[in-house]
Amino acid sequence: MTTGVIYSRANAGRPKKRRSSRSVARRFFTHPGGLIPGIIILVVLVATYSAPLIQMHDPAHIDYDLVNAMPSWQHILGGDAVGRDLWSRLVWGGQEAFLGALIVMVVGIGIGVPAGLLGGYFGGLPDSGLSWISDALMSVPGMIVLLIVAGGTNGNMLILMAVMGVFMAPGYYRLTRAATMAVRNEPYVDAAKVSGVSHSRIVGSHILRVIAAPIIIQTSLTAGVALGMQAGLQFIGIGDTLKPSWGGMMSDGMKSILTNPWLMVPPAIVLGLVIASFAIMGSTLGQITGTRSEKVRRLTKADRRGIRARATVSAGLPAPEQDVAVRVRGLKVSYALADRESEVLHGVDFEVRTSKVLGIVGESGSGKSQSVFALLDLLPGNAIAQAEGIWIDGANVQPLSHARRRALLGRDIAYIPQEPISNLDPMFTIGHQLIEPMRAVLKMGKRGSREYAISLLRRVGITDPERVMKLYPHEVSGGMAQRVLIAGALAGRPKLLVADEPTTALDVTVQAEVLELLRELQAEEGMALIIVTHNFGVVADICDDVTVMKDGRVIEAGPVRDIFRAPADPYTRELIAACLDDSESRRELDEHAERRTLEGAPA
Ligand SMILES: Nc1ncnc2c1ncn2[C@@H]1O[C@H](COP(=O)(O)OP(=O)(O)OP(=O)(O)O)[C@@H](O)[C@H]1O
Secondary structure, eight states, rough: OOOOOOOOOTTTTTOOOOHHHHHHHHHHHHHHHHHOOOOOOHHHHHHHHTTTHHHHSSSTTOOGGGTTTTSSSTTTTBOOOSSOOOHHEEEEHHHHHHHHHHHHHHHHHHHHHHHHHHHHHHHHHHHHHHHHHHHHHSSOHHHHHHHHHHHHHTTTTTHHHHHHHHHHHHHHHHHHHHOOOOOOOHHHHHHHHHHHHOOHHIIIIIIIIHHHHHHHHHHHHHHHHHHHHHHHHEEEOOOOOOOHHHHHHHHHHHHTTTTTTGGHHHHHHHHHHHHHHHHHHHHHHHHHHHSSOOOOOOHHHHHHHHHHHHHGGGGGSSOOOTTTTEEEEEEEEEEESSEHHHHHHHHEEEEEEEOOEEEEEESSSSHHHHHHHHHOOOOTTEEEOOOEEETTTTEEEEEOOOOHHTTTBBTTEEOOSTTTTSOOTTTHHHHHHHHHHHHHOOOOOOHHHHHHHHHHHHTTTOOOHHHTOOOOOOGOOOHHHHHHHHHHTTOOOOOOEEEEEEETTSSHHHHHHHHHHHHHHHHHHEEEEEEEEOHHHHHHEEEOOEEEEEETTTEEEHHHHHHHHHOHHHHHHHHHTTOOOHHHHHHHHHHHHHHHHHTOOOO
């Protein structure tokens, strides 16, 4: 699950995959949450701005015969309390509403987004100053300011909307600042800076892309709020009362609520529909422009029935020999996407012998982690895993329920993750995080679990465990955190330990120590160990057997010595070549080559 991206000037400042605006538009208009509200807003907008064409009468013309008249062919929505045509006022009423919402959005985004980028990206004084202004603005009651401005400007709705935009700016500011702060310390942003990419380009290509989705959602909500607030102001009589407006129509309707409640209905429906459409549209746009690559779907009952039916295939297969701790046969993993299934493992086989170490090796995306997650039954909810059989310690666990498979974790099977620090909760001490699972899973008492935790920490090479127990994760190094996680994994005395790239996040000297520790513990405990790695050096260092994976398939498998000596597949040869450095494994290979040359065979 790690990806190694080398940052060069060629790709600096350019995200690897950028969704084109055409593809966003296509996905938006094929999504019901985009198409339906989009059509509603478009229809209302077109109707509003074609008001001179589609009005049936002059919206200001008073016809006493039309007072509170019910809908008819000549007046499709009837007449209001003073005898004006309701339809004509409704279509004209939207013009000011949309213009007002646009002003609010432009002012809010225009002030809030640049300020948020500035504060979030540079921090320090600009951030403190802008945050102070934003907090000050948020503490001012906006409605009161609007009423004062309304008094001073004789209810000029466009000025009022601009002021409302200023009050919306802190929302944009906070959103943009938070998203920018989250991204600014990402390694790819540091890499872009180191590559000499300008701040404006980093902001434009990396940060704006990340904040686009929340800003779009915020804008849709802002449009809805602006329409609502504007209608509220018009409702209380602010603005040009002679001009048709939705808020004004609702105010008129309110006055006649007892005599003619119908007057409220058309403006309320149109306003409600438009506000709801903006909200739904924003959420859909956010979903589409978000970071998810493809929409996933939840597994249906039919999917689950199919998985169970396919799982029963394993029932007829013989159990593995006694010295096989884990055997996986014909493992396939697919993901249920919106319109199809995407298969990422295509029938993977591997096995680990009792008290032996298996290395699963392959480049990024080859399917190593998916294979072990399927073994551990830890795949995400939309994953469909099928296998001819998954035997752990002689028992086929494939037909077992999720609950029974989960019950194996922490006892029979333990797991060591890739990123030690991020797998420890920063809110709790190391001691708490070791003791808690012991009490829950192993049902140990408080005192017993504390003593056991201390003994385990000592066992993984921590010389002052009592002190370490009191530390928080941020107070320990990566290597120490990995030792803590290894101690936790050993607690249940597992028969199988799965380590997913356990040294990737550590520096080279610590990597060697952690591997050495794993090798020692595995031998002492007699556990089977699966190490997932992309580094053949690690395989050479610690593994007895190796399974080489590529594109969700096993390319080659066998004892490490044999595969190093004579890799059958060109891909395996490439992987071995890639790990050739000054490490121990390189020396071993050189010695091997030397021996073969002395014996007269080609190296
Ligand atoms: N949740 C998911 N939905 C869809 N596809 C996924 C999902 N998780 C992983 N995949 C795909 O499964 C394939 C195998 O991923 P996996 O994480 O097993 O690779 P890996 O060999 O462990 O890589 P790395 O060394 O980077 O961890 C990849 O193509 C990946 O895109």
